Amino acid sequence: MNYNYLLIKNIKTRSLVLLTLLLGFSILSCEDERETNTKVSLFINELLAKNDNCCPDELGEYDDWFELYNPGDKDINIEGMYVTDSPGNELYKIPSSSSNAMTIPSKGYLVLWCDKESEQGANHLEMKLKTEGEYIFLIDTDSVTIIDSVSFGMQEADISFGRSPDGADNWELFSVPTPGRPNK
Numbered sequence: 300m301n302y303n304y305l306l307i308k309n310i311k312t313r314s315l316v317l318l319t320l321l322l323g324f325s326i327l328s329c330e331d332e333r334e335t336n337t338k339v340s341l342f343i344n345e346l347l348a349k350n351d352n353c354c355p356d357e358l359g360e361y362d363d364w365f366e367l368y369n370p371g372d373k374d375i376n377i378e379g380m381y382v383t384d385s386p387g388n389e390l391y392k393i394p395s396s397s398s399n400a401m402t403i404p405s406k407g408y409l410v411l412w413c414d415k416e417s418e419q420g421a422n423h424l425e426m427k428l429k430t431e432g433e434y435i436f437l438i439d440t441d442s443v444t445i446i447d448s449v450s451f452g453m454q455e456a457d458i459s460f461g462r463s464p465d466g467a468d469n470w471e472l473f474s475v476p477t478p479g480r481p482n483k
């Protein structure tokens with residue numbers, strides 16, 4: 300066999316392998332970039348800061364709560380994200396859960412109880428909502444990126460404050476709160 304032919308063939312094969320690797324790498328790089336540049340889309344969708352008789356938690360306790368809504372096409376797990384009433388204050392890290400209880404399905408909802416009773420489950424936060432109003436921030440796992448925030452004024456008992464419709468900029472008072480269900 301011709302030595303030159305073998306050499307050329309070898310170079311061609313190597314070039315092809317190199318090109319494939321480069322292409323693959325650049326595609327992976329694009330994927331990585333897209334992952335890091337895409338902000339998680341979740342809404343603080345509804346809240347009840349004074350729960351007298353509205354809706355009890357799993358233990359029958361009438362605690363404050365707020366609801367998250369996932370408008371996207373993918374399920375989102377919120378373990379490791381943070382909540383706070385001010386990014387300058389201490390951030391509360393949402394703990395891990397043994398089940399998939401902290402995963403919000405696509406177009407789904409998750410109620411987070413603000414009862415300072417984290418021993419009752421990962422969906423029970425070490426914070427309360429002030430009846431006279433305050434802020435809520437949901438912050439990504441990097442502890443910096445604000446996913447969503449809301450400010451609310453003085454609240455009345457058993458009347459929730461929420462986006463209408465789900466995920467909209469418009470906020471309304473609801474005499475019939477809908478924790479874990481569409482706002483209406």
Ligand SMILES: [Ca+2]
Nearest residue numbers: 360362414416
């Ligand atoms: Ca509770």
Ligand SMILES: [Ca+2]
Nearest residue numbers: 477480481482
């Ligand atoms: Ca709702």
